[in-house]
Amino acid sequence: MADTTTTGTPAPRRISLIERSPAIARRKRKDLILQGFGLVAIFIAFAVMFLLFSSLIRTGHTAFVQTHVTLDVYVDPSEIQVENLPRGNFQDVVTNALIAKLPSADEASERRAVRNIISNGAQFYLRDRVVADPSLIGQTISIKVPVSDAYDQLHKGAISRDTPEARRRVDDQGVAWLDELIADGAISKPLNFSLITNADSRFPELAGLRGALVGSFWALLTCFVIAFPTGIGAAIYLEEFAPKNKVSDFIEVNINNLAAVPSVVFGLLALAVFLNYLGMPRSAPFVGGLTLALMTMPTIIIATRAALKAVPPSIREAALGVGASKQQVVFQHVLPLAMPGILTGTIIGLAQALGETAPLLLIGMNAFITSAASTPFEAATALPTQIFIWADSPERGFVSRTSAAILVLLTFLIFMNGIAIYLRSKFERRW
Structure with a gap:
């Protein structure tokens, strides 16, 4: 029940200090505005940080994985001799193993083009294994080597297959060979530890930090x-x-x-x-x-x-x-x-x-x-x-x-x- 005086009329409403002082009300509004500016500034800072990190992650996450091809390499004694290690024709040995994976590459020009699928550093993967264990000469071993940058970008989707062949780094024949290797289960995309373990290189697929x-x-x-x-x-x-x-x-x-x-x-x-x-x-x-x-x-x-x-x-x-x-x-x-x-x-x-x-x-x-x-x-x-x-x-x-x-x-x-x-x-x- 509302307070009433002895005559039964309602008691006068109490006026707050803020209502009595317009200066205090203005001060409170300014405080709220200042707090709003602070919240907006924090939001902008976090938004810019989010854009920065999202852009870096979107662009750089593909570098933490690397496309590899698994090959069954016959370490030919006529190409690689124990007495000549670490020298030897390792590049041709690896290329021959890749050609064996692609029976459709039967012409001489196509065999030369197949060499472009694997990285120029693939030979060093084989060389290091043979130097560590010379008894591998004359045997067939399974080895995983990185593909070249163009095929790595194609497999990661950085190079679109829908791009006209004249404007694409990999021609239609190369795309077909990559699909053939994928269907054969020879292509994988493991974590790219070489990004940390390798030093710099002129070949992007081999460059590291x-x-x-x-x-x-x-x-x-x-x-x-x-x-x-x-x-x-x-x-x-x-x-x-x-x-x-x-x-x-x-x-x-x-x-x-x-x-x-x-x-x-x-x-x-x-x-x-x-x-x-x-x-x-x-x-x-x-x-x-x-x-x-x-x-x-x-x-x-x-x-x-x-x-x-x-x-x-x-x-x-x-x-x-x-x-x-x-x-x-x-x-x-x-x-x-x-x-x-x-x-x-x-x-x-x-x-x-x-x-x-x-x-x-x-x-x-x-x-x-x-x-x-x-x-x-x-x-x-x-x-x-x-x-x-x-x-x-x-x-x-x-x-x-x-x-x-x-x-x-x-x-x-x-x-x-x-x-x-x-x-x-x-x-x-x-x-």
Whole structure:
């Protein structure tokens, strides 16, 4: 029952504060609008990320599988002799096995065209098996070898069968031969482990990332060994020991400026100093690591100083109060408490260095290298430069491999950032 006065009339309705104050109502509307803009911004960011990853996956997923043909190869002793290994006419031996699978290829011109079905590297698959076990000479063995890029693209659907023959890389006879091999059960599409285990090649079906992965490893290792202790040492001195004067202020301003310098400038510096003046080896991961260390060091210094500042002054005062020296306070109390933040900043800096391309291009780490570097002083490529090389190639097979290489690089970046987040959440202390 509604409240009534003693005369029986309804009580007056209470007016809320918002209704009484138009300014408060406007403020609330602005807050809602701001929240809406924030949600829209988050939605746009996730939409762009979804488009990016979906495009890369759609283009690059085919590179993670490779079309192979299974052949029964007779290791002809007249073509391959034990005393000549690893030399031998392995290409003709593999081609003869493929021709035996295609009885319709009975003319000489067709037999020559059959050779184009298998990859130019198929002979090395047979060579490696025979060299590992010379007793296979004179026997018939089953071997699985990759097909050439054109037939690989045709089997994966990247080359449409409906395209007119004049505009198709594989003619109608080649399509018929592929269908014949498929009907015979000789064609398979296993996971393409060679994308990781092989080095670069001019043939897309043989090209891999092993050389780039090893080159990136040596470059990042060099970067870490140089930038981590140097950056931490500089940050500790500037934050804990350096007198606060104009000189330290000048150094701090320049460190902050260096963190914002474009990476191509560090590449030009490395080209002028490390290569031209000091004569260091071109395309070497060691030089790349030095360049990345110069670029990463300001980030590590800034992150380390921020972590040191986050340690409460009471820790320092308590240690000094029980008789600890300044050095003992820093290295036995402050530094261990700041280490989670230091490691987080270091990992993020290394992740940034892993994705840098411009400085590595300027020191020549985009050369065509067909083997992985065994030391940081040998010529090598890196993941970003390998992506650049493949993206610039006119071969269609490198399109999917470029996207696959980007996915591999993003996987490493996500992994490194995940480690940074884990370390921060596990060891971070709130004061």
